[in-house]
Amino acid sequence: MKHRLFWPVATLVMLILINTIARSQFASITVRDGRLYGALIDILRQSAPLMLVSLGMTIVIATRGIDLSVGAVMAVSGAVALTIIDGSTDPNNVGVVMLAVVVALVISLLLGVWNGFLVSLLGIQPIIATLVLMLAGRGVALLITEGFITTVNSTPFEFISTGYLLLPFAFFIWVAAAAVVGLTERRSALGVLTEAVGINPEASRLAGVRSRGIIWSAYAASAVLAGIAGIIYASNIKAADANAAGQFIELYAILAVVLGGTSLMGGKFSLAGTVVGVLIIQTLESTMLFLGVPSAESPVFFAVVVVVVVVIQSPRLHRVARDFVRSARARRAAEPSLDAEVVG
Amino acid sequence: MTLTADTAYPPIVEMRGITISFPGVLALDNVDFFLRRGEVHSLMGENGAGKSTLIKALTGVYAVDSGSIDLIGTSQVFRGTSDAEAAGISTVYQEINLCTNLSVGENVMLGHEPRKGGRIDWKAVHRLAAEHLEGLGISIDTRSLLSNHSIAIQQLVAISRAMVLDAKVLVLDEPTSSLDRGEVEQLFTVIRDLRARGAAIIFVSHFLDQVYEIADRITVLRNGKLVGEYLVKDLPRDQLVTKMIGRQLDDLEAISSTAERAIDRTDAPILKATGVGRRGVLEPADLDVFDGEIVGIAGLLGSGRTELVRLLYGADRADSGNIEMVGTPAKMTSPRHAIDRGIAFSSEDRREEGIVADLSVAENIVLGIQARKGLRKVRQEKQDSVVSEYMAALDIRPADPDMVAGNLSGGNQQKVLIARWLATAPELLILDEPTRGIDVGTKADLQKKVAELSEQGLSVIFISSELEEVLRLAQRIVVMRDRKSIGELDSRRFDLDGLIDFIANEGDGSAA
Numbered sequence: 057m058k059h060r061l062f063w064p065v066a067t068l069v070m071l072i073l074i075n076t077i078a079r080s081q082f083a084s085i086t087v088r089d090g091r092l093y094g095a096l097i098d099i100l101r102q103s104a105p106l107m108l109v110s111l112g113m114t115i116v117i118a119t120r121g122i123d124l125s126v127g128a129v130m131a132v133s134g135a136v137a138l139t140i141i142d143g144s145t146d147p148n149n150v151g152v153v154m155l156a157v158v159v160a161l162v163i164s165l166l167l168g169v170w171n172g173f174l175v176s177l178l179g180i181q182p183i184i185a186t187l188v189l190m191l192a193g194r195g196v197a198l199l200i201t202e203g204f205i206t207t208v209n210s211t212p213f214e215f216i217s218t219g220y221l222l223l224p225f226a227f228f229i230w231v232a233a234a235a236v237v238g239l240t241e242r243r244s245a246l247g248v249l250t251e252a253v254g255i256n257p258e259a260s261r262l263a264g265v266r267s268r269g270i271i272w273s274a275y276a277a278s279a280v281l282a283g284i285a286g287i288i289y290a291s292n293i294k295a296a297d298a299n300a301a302g303q304f305i306e307l308y309a310i311l312a313v314v315l316g317g318t319s320l321m322g323g324k325f326s327l328a329g330t331v332v333g334v335l336i337i338q339t340l341e342s343t344m345l346f347l348g349v350p351s352a353e354s355p356v357f358f359a360v361v362v363v364v365v366v367v368i369q370s371p372r373l374h375r376v377a378r379d380f381v382r383s384a385r386a387r388r389a390a391e392p393s394l395d396a397e398v399v400g
Numbered sequence: 401m402t403l404t405a406d407t408a409y410p411p412i413v414e415m416r417g418i419t420i421s422f423p424g425v426l427a428l429d430n431v432d433f434f435l436r437r438g439e440v441h442s443l444m445g446e447n448g449a450g451k452s453t454l455i456k457a458l459t460g461v462y463a464v465d466s467g468s469i470d471l472i473g474t475s476q477v478f479r480g481t482s483d484a485e486a487a488g489i490s491t492v493y494q495e496i497n498l499c500t501n502l503s504v505g506e507n508v509m510l511g512h513e514p515r516k517g518g519r520i521d522w523k524a525v526h527r528l529a530a531e532h533l534e535g536l537g538i539s540i541d542t543r544s545l546l547s548n549h550s551i552a553i554q555q556l557v558a559i560s561r562a563m564v565l566d567a568k569v570l571v572l573d574e575p576t577s578s579l580d581r582g583e584v585e586q587l588f589t590v591i592r593d594l595r596a597r598g599a600a601i602i603f604v605s606h607f608l609d610q611v612y613e614i615a616d617r618i619t620v621l622r623n624g625k626l627v628g629e630y631l632v633k634d635l636p637r638d639q640l641v642t643k644m645i646g647r648q649l650d651d652l653e654a655i656s657s658t659a660e661r662a663i664d665r666t667d668a669p670i671l672k673a674t675g676v677g678r679r680g681v682l683e684p685a686d687l688d689v690f691d692g693e694i695v696g697i698a699g700l701l702g703s704g705r706t707e708l709v710r711l712l713y714g715a716d717r718a719d720s721g722n723i724e725m726v727g728t729p730a731k732m733t734s735p736r737h738a739i740d741r742g743i744a745f746s747s748e749d750r751r752e753e754g755i756v757a758d759l760s761v762a763e764n765i766v767l768g769i770q771a772r773k774g775l776r777k778v779r780q781e782k783q784d785s786v787v788s789e790y791m792a793a794l795d796i797r798p799a800d801p802d803m804v805a806g807n808l809s810g811g812n813q814q815k816v817l818i819a820r821w822l823a824t825a826p827e828l829l830i831l832d833e834p835t836r837g838i839d840v841g842t843k844a845d846l847q848k849k850v851a852e853l854s855e856q857g858l859s860v861i862f863i864s865s866e867l868e869e870v871l872r873l874a875q876r877i878v879v880m881r882d883r884k885s886i887g888e889l890d891s892r893r894f895d896l897d898g899l900i901d902f903i904a905n906e907g908d909g910s911a912a
């Protein structure tokens with residue numbers, strides 16, 4: 057039997073190959089001042105925000121839910137962090153930046169707790185429950201920045217997105233996040249209980265699974281991860297832009313989850329699949345830049361490629377193909393006997 | 401009877417050399433099956449023998465690896481149930497697949513709604529649905545939501561739905577697994593009528609009595625292989641069982657002593673429920689269960705058996721009454737509370753409320769223990785030992801703990817659930833139709849296991865529409881009717897007829 061990750065990984069490898077064939081320096085990596093540079097390295101760095109959001113989205117989707125508010129949480133988190141740094145007397149102080157990050161994440165956590173409250177305790181449909189924050193969140197972010205695009209110059213804060221330790225610092229952030237989420241889910245029983253709740257909530261309830269807490273924690277985790285993503289985003293543009301931060305990221309995150317092989321119906325989930333899914337999306341983005349697709353046409357190009365990728369991964373298509381091969385084989389097996397009859 | 405199944409009719413369905421394999425399992429191995437008009441043909445075999453798979457091969461749910469299927473002499477390849485329906489094959493699958501969020505009437509007529517001027521004539525939908533249901537002897541509001549009805553009603557709705565087609569071939573995969581005598585009789589009347597009109601009927605059941613009552617011919621499968629085809633009149637029961645399980649069945653006499661066992665009722669009961677009820681669902685009922693006792697609950701369809709135990713377990717909330725566990729008051733407002741007090745509950749609805757279909761067999765078995773432990777994972781060695789212990793004890797096949805539970809045969813899924821609950825080592829085990837869909841051999845094993853555990857001190861509430869089973873196991877039987885507990889019997893003083901009579905007639909106020 058084929059591994060679950062076969063198609064996602066195959067797609068990613070194919071994309072990289074196509075790029076490399078188109079322009080050979082795509083795959084080349086150079087070392088300068090003890091740092092690695094190259095298109096692939098850029099992909100690893102730039103995927104950080106989407107990666108963090110998608111990891112959270114995977115867990116939420118596993119519980120049969122969805123989190124539309126991640127973009128808004130990113131905006132709030134960035135706004136909080138920047139406002140704190142901006143208001144301090146010494147923006148270049150590492151302590152100030154750390155404080156800003158911690159406060160931003162605590163507020164993100166509270167937003168996640170709010171989502172979880174609506175979904176798990178009040179029983180509101182996830183898409184509606186998180187829509188509330190999706191719409192209101194950016195307003196909150198604007199309130200925090202008092203309607204301006206706050207900009208700062210803070211070296212430690214910029215380090216978060218552009219810093220290097222051989223590889224981009226942002227890359228280490230998402231690898232660490234993926235490791236923490238993965239270990240928490242799979243080393244404890246959280247992962248399997250989350251899947252149980254997502255597959256059959258009533259059976260899980262009767263089995264004694266505390267599904268409320270599990271669903272709640274999924275939304276909380278999703279918001280914290282979105283909060284980190286918001287900080288990386290703000291650090292990258294050195295500003296808090298309440299409207300542009302994380303715009304449409306929820307849709308890309310959902311796409312990454314699906315590309316990684318997790319069903320939107322909930323249940324079984326694959327974090328590794330999501331990581332590959334995000335890398336596929338990010339590679340596609342780079343491809344468009346690389347091939348010089350005009351920005352007006354890039355959504356169309358993106359959409360076409362996504363459709364192709366999704367169709368290639370469709371299990372139904374695989375089954376039809378298998379049936380076709382099988383019946384062709386059966387026909388071939390039947391033919392000789394027909395010949396034999398004619399001859400005899 | 402004018403028509404019997406001899407060779408008066410040529411086969412209407414001819415399946416030859418059918419082979420189907422799933423990853424790691426050869427579900428059917430070169431099986432032949434012939435179905436003739438005007439016969440009721442039983443497919444028999446143990447859990448996992450391949451009965452449902454053979455049916456799904458016929459109706460196009462599964463593509464065959466090799467083999468041919470002819471319908472009235474012409475070769476057929478169905479690509480799905482709708483193709484099969486169009487060709488005149490109507491099927492009730494083992495795992496009821498209805499839309500529980502639609503009304504009863506919509507479910508019965510789904511896809512065959514009468515139309516007026518291009519639009520669905522809803523009045524006619526509900527009128528026709530009511531007629532079809534009436535044919536099976538049930539009158540319920542066809543506009544009510546299907547999810548509000550018990551499994552038994554859902555099963556009857558599924559059967560009515562199959563009747564709408566007026567098919568040449570009617571396939572019934574364990575249609576009676578949660579029905580009571582009355583409904584079974586009604587169903588058999590309908591089946592006999594269809595047979596007399598020349599329809600061919602496939603009837604799968606683990607109830608030998610029913611098979612011997614209705615079937616003309618039997619095809620036996622074992623481990624995916626054809627054992628043989630026999631006329632019912634040529635195949636005595638013990639021989640059938642031997643052909644099915646490949647050995648002689650140990651007798652059940654060993655268990656019968658359980659019901660005779662004296663129970664010490666001087667100490668406080670494990671569970672004492674007083675006046676537990678819920679408006680519109682169950683009238684306040686009392687129930688005591690003592691240490692090591694097996695209490696049976698008997699009653700007809702809709703009598704409130706399931707409703708009572710759901711209230712005890714906190715699956716639904718009671719709005720009246722008190723519950724005490726071992727003498728101390730217990731609040732049962734959610735399953736968690738019940739679980740914390742050592743109660744386990746196996747629901748009759750294994751598809752919706754039992755199996756977590758996409759998880760593995762091992763994960764399903766461990767789920768009960770894991771939920772009790774919370775987030776700390778049950779140690780791998782502990783998991784392995786529990787899983788292998790119960791897979792062996794209940795003979796779960798195939799013996800592959802990593803198999804996706806939803807791919808197991810119906811009976812084996814049921815065994816997985818029982819394993820999940822037994823593994824939690826509860827003090828009180830509530831079993832609602834635990835032997836539903838389980839084959840004769842395993843049923844005996846399961847009953848033995850329950851009897852054995854109760855002797856070691858486990859208390860059990862046992863619900864079954866198979867009254868023989870209740871009589872054999874329980875020391876005391878609570879009888880329910882019309883959502884009310886109407887009496888309590890000492891099972892030593894009743895036989896089957898006595899119990900049936902009590903359920904039907906006693907306790908209406910006239911009798912004491």
Ligand SMILES: Nc1ncnc2c1ncn2[C@@H]1O[C@H](COP(=O)(O)OP(=O)(O)OP(=O)(O)O)[C@@H](O)[C@H]1O
Pocket residue numbers: 422423425426427445446447448449450451452453454494797798807808809810811812837839
């Ligand atoms: N979709 C599937 N994937 C993998 N294995 C399957 C699948 N469906 C059935 N099987 C396997 O095929 C075998 C036959 O199953 P089947 O459901 O036909 O049994 P059955 O005779 O109907 O049993 P029961 O009496 O329990 O209903 C079993 O071993 C089962 O595990």
Ligand SMILES: [Mg+2]
Pocket residue numbers: 451452453494573809810811
């Ligand atoms: Mg079956």
